Amino acid sequence: xxxxxxxxxxxxxxxxASVLAGDLENVLLAQDRASFAVPGGTTPGPIxxxxxxxxxxxxxxxxVMLTDERRVPEDxxxxxxxLIRQRxxxxxxxxxxxxxxxxxxxxxxxxxxxxxxxxxxxxxMLLGMGADMHTASIFPNxxxxxxxxxxxxxxxxxxxxxxxxxxVTLSGGVLKGAMARHIVITGAAKRExxxxxxxxxxxxxxxxxxxxxxxxxxxxx
Numbered sequence: 001x002x003x004x005x006x007x008x009x010x011x012x013x014x015x016x017a018s019v020l021a022g023d024l025e026n027v028l029l030a031q032d033r034a035s036f037a038v039p040g041g042t043t044p045g046p047i048x049x050x051x052x053x054x055x056x057x058x059x060x061x062x063x064v065m066l067t068d069e070r071r072v073p074e075d076x077x078x079x080x081x082x083l084i085r086q087r088x089x090x091x092x093x094x095x096x097x098x099x100x101x102x103x104x105x106x107x108x109x110x111x112x113x114x115x116x117x118x119x120x121x122x123x124x125m126l127l128g129m130g131a132d133m134h135t136a137s138i139f140p141n142x143x144x145x146x147x148x149x150x151x152x153x154x155x156x157x158x159x160x161x162x163x164x165x166x167x168v169t170l171s172g173g174v175l176k177g178a179m180a181r182h183i184v185i186t187g188a189a190k191r192e193x194x195x196x197x198x199x200x201x202x203x204x205x206x207x208x209x210x211x212x213x214x215x216x217x218x219x220x221x
Contacts, residue, residue: 001198001211006219009186010046016184016217017050020124023180024057027123035063035119036096037170038088039128039136040080043184045087047126052093059092063119065099067127068137068169078165101155102168109168113154116174120154125178127214129185133197133205137169145203148172172202172209181214183207187221194218 006012020036027034038044066080074081081100089096099119103112129135137158138148148156149172156171175181185194194207194216202209 001213002215004215004217006217009219009221012184012186012217012219013046014050016126016182017047017054020047020051020126020182021054021057023124024062027179028058028061031123033061033063034123035065035099035121037065037067037122037125037178038084039067039126040069040083041128043128043186044126045083047184048084048088052088052090055092057092059095060097062093062096063099064088064093064096065101065116065119067125067135067175068167069102070165070167071102072165101170103155106157109155109157110153116154120174120177122170122174122178123180125175125181127175127181127183127210129183129190129194129197129207131189131193133193133200133207135183135207135210136175137167138172138175138206138209140204140206145206149202149206149209172206175210176213181210183210183214183216185216185218191218 024034069080070078072079103109127135133140139161142161144158151171154174155168158167158169197205197208200208
């Protein structure tokens with residue numbers, strides 16, 4: 001794990017957008033297409049605002065997907081897809097191809113997982129981490145954690161501990177298989193959680209499953 005500390009969150013977001021742009025460009029120099037997996041939530045919004053304006057990426061050759069999503073309509077206020085369309089798939093990045101990871105129903109999970117095969121391994125991945133040490137929608141000590149971490153399928157259904165909307169998440173194997181993986185966190189509490197996670201099992205701290213080979217980007221706030 002590489003750890004990069006920034007003077008403030010604003011600088012981190014700008015610098016990380018530049019790093020991600022560079023990663024995507026490098027992939028496109030060697031391959032016809034690049035797959036780019038990103039989280040929802042509020043933290044990455046400023047990264048997306050900066051990244052979507054980068055015009056020297058051939059966005060038409062980039063396949064963007066979420067690392068996880070609530071099973072809600074796209075126009076729902078808690079939809080990560082809605083956020084991505086509003087903050088990332090804008091300006092130059094509007095030319096990117098959006099890959100929907102939500103199966104039509106419970107029976108369609110395997111087929112949707114198989115449909116992601118052309119995009120794997122993920123070329124460039126951005127992840128966050130919760131204070132509870134979850135990442136994507138893989139939650140510690142939950143009923144679904146062992147399956148989500150260990151399934152051979154690309155996707156897993158999960159029910160978050162908060163009892164709110166059920167979710168679909170990229171599986172632990174897909175997260176670990178990413179060619180370039182960045183984790184963005186802010187604040188002292190999450191830095192302390194990250195340090196705790198390094199001594200815990202993935203079931204106790206799902207982020208621990210992917211720290212090896214990741215670059216963690218941190219700012220106080």
